[in-house]
Amino acid sequence: MLSDMDAINLDAKLARISEHWAPRSVARLNDYDIKVVKVLGEFVWHTHADTDELFLVHAGRLTIRLREGSVELGPGELFVVPRGVEHQPYAEQEASVLLIEPAHVINTGDGQPGAMTRPVEPI
């Protein structure tokens, strides 16, 4: 009944990722993707009209810039960007983040794909 009974180790998954801002799926929870991503520098401003988006910092520090201000996250800290709220993730130094949102979500948000648009592949 279970195809895989191994624990999923976030550090081991992250060690296999070199590209920044390219989320990789480590598990599925119903119709949600559980993803890890390495980040460095600025992502694009974007919005997800149809879904909230959870950021949980695994290592390093992440800033989530919002039009109303910004949220600073360190390891073991999370923030949910509500649907429809424009945001720009930013990391001054490399950080590792757990992302959770429905599986259909495009990383660069609604609208045309851009230079930072990436498909989410398993790792």
Added chain:
Amino acid sequence: MLSDMDAINLDAKLARISEHWAPRSVARLNDYDIKVVKVLGEFVWHTHADTDELFLVHAGRLTIRLREGSVELGPGELFVVPRGVEHQPYAEQEASVLLIEPAHVINTGDGQPGAMTRPVEPI
């Protein structure tokens, strides 16, 4: 538009919890509850017929017993129990765990409430 722009610090939330096996909600992601729980000893065997359930260990070690074997999780390790799969969480020493599942889910699973059934309240 945003009612709260504070980071959610898992250690700070967990420091306010004393009861074991009583999940508390720290955030909402669409119709999912993001919960923290302190665990110690054996939980009851139970099943969620309609949903997968994500366990991510924050501190300590958690065993998820399954009828086919068991999964051992340490900090930064996660496992998704698929819907319909009977499981019994167990921790030899106190551990802290992030739980993610739809907001309607009862902690003791399908069937009659029992001695370990708890409502999920925010913290």
